[in-house]
Amino acid sequence: MSDSALAPTARHVLPTLGPGARRLVLLVALALGWELYARWLGNSLLLPTFLETLAALWENLRNGELPERVRASLAILLSGYAIGIVLAALLTALAVLNRWGESLLGLLTAMFNPLPAIALLPVALLWFGIGGSSLIFVTVHSVLWPLALACHAGFRAVPATLRMAGRNIGLTGPAYIVHLLIPAALPSILSGLRLGWAFAWRTLIAAEMVFGASASEGGLGWFIFTNRSQLETANVFAGLLTVILIGLAVETFVFATLNRFTVQRWGQEA
Numbered sequence: 037m038s039d040s041a042l043a044p045t046a047r048h049v050l051p052t053l054g055p056g057a058r059r060l061v062l063l064v065a066l067a068l069g070w071e072l073y074a075r076w077l078g079n080s081l082l083l084p085t086f087l088e089t090l091a092a093l094w095e096n097l098r099n100g101e102l103p104e105r106v107r108a109s110l111a112i113l114l115s116g117y118a119i120g121i122v123l124a125a126l127l128t129a130l131a132v133l134n135r136w137g138e139s140l141l142g143l144l145t146a147m148f149n150p151l152p153a154i155a156l157l158p159v160a161l162l163w164f165g166i167g168g169s170s171l172i173f174v175t176v177h178s179v180l181w182p183l184a185l186a187c188h189a190g191f192r193a194v195p196a197t198l199r200m201a202g203r204n205i206g207l208t209g210p211a212y213i214v215h216l217l218i219p220a221a222l223p224s225i226l227s228g229l230r231l232g233w234a235f236a237w238r239t240l241i242a243a244e245m246v247f248g249a250s251a252s253e254g255g256l257g258w259f260i261f262t263n264r265s266q267l268e269t270a271n272v273f274a275g276l277l278t279v280i281l282i283g284l285a286v287e288t289f290v291f292a293t294l295n296r297f298t299v300q301r302w303g304q305e306a
Contacts, residue, residue: 084270089277092270102259102278109255110282112168113240116175120232123176124183129213132191141188149181153239157246171243178239179232186231190224191217222298230291234283241279 053061067086074085084092096102127144130137153174160170194217202216218225244257254262256275263271 081267081269084273088270089273092268093274093277096271096274102274105254105256105259105275106278106282109240109244109257112171112255113175113236115168116172116240117179117233117236119172120176120179120183120236121229123180124187124228124232127180127184128187128191129210131188132213132217133209138188141184145181145185148177149185151177153178153235154242154246157243171240174243175236175240178235182235183228183232186224186228187221190221190228193224194220226291226295226298230287233286233291237279237283 071086074080074083074088077083080088093102127137127141131141132138156174156177157170160173164170164173198216198220202212207216240255241257241260244255245261256279260272260275263269263275
């Protein structure tokens with residue numbers, strides 16, 4: 037039988053679902069796999085079931101513990117993320133407008149991008165002490181370099197003809213960057229923002245697990261660490277699940293929306 041004769045049958049067997057529906061099906065399958073494996077393992081100290089984790093999540097939401105930890109983490113994360121974006125924009129603009137700036141950006145990224153942000157935590161503690169400032173410092177480091185690299189790579193990929201067209205209509209300096217380079221390089225910029233967010237989020241959680249400022253001020257990482265110390269494994273997994281859910285929410289409602297209303301609408305993505 038020919039492939040063309042089998043194609044309609046395959047299409048009927050595998051229903052066509054939208055991206056959101058496919059993601060939901062996969063999430064349900066992963067949760068079911070977690071539940072079945074945890075029940076087969078039969079040791080809640082090592083791996084609580086998905087339902088036990090949901091119960092712990094609900095309890096910590098109800099008593100206000102988890103919302104306060106999330107608020108503390110997101111406040112630090114957003115501060116560090118915003119500062120990182122501003123610094124990356126300044127460095128990239130300097131690299132675009134000046135050869136010395138380009139050399140500076142290349143040198144700094146070669147030096148600091150391979151350096152894990154968590155490795156700077158002892159230095160941050162010496163400079164800023166125990167508190168949110170140290171966490172913001174390492175968060176900025178985790179955002180700055182991948183975002184600057186992505187933006188610069190996007191700018192360099194702008195076609196020469198488009199650059200010449202911008203010059204011919206009188207675009208120079210900051211106007212050249214804002215009105216020509218940024219729209220043309222937007223796919224790379226959004227990729228850099230995604231990477232920066234992911235790096236910042238995981239760096240912050242790891243840093244909070246090393247120290248959380250104090251038991252009353254710590255964020256999600258501190259919540260996970262303290263519950264691990266008390267062998268409250270269901271709470272640990274509730275904290276980890278919260279980290280995952282926040283990441284999914286940001287990707288779905290922030291970056292996917294930005295991509296849909298810019299890159300896809302402007303025809304820059306297939």
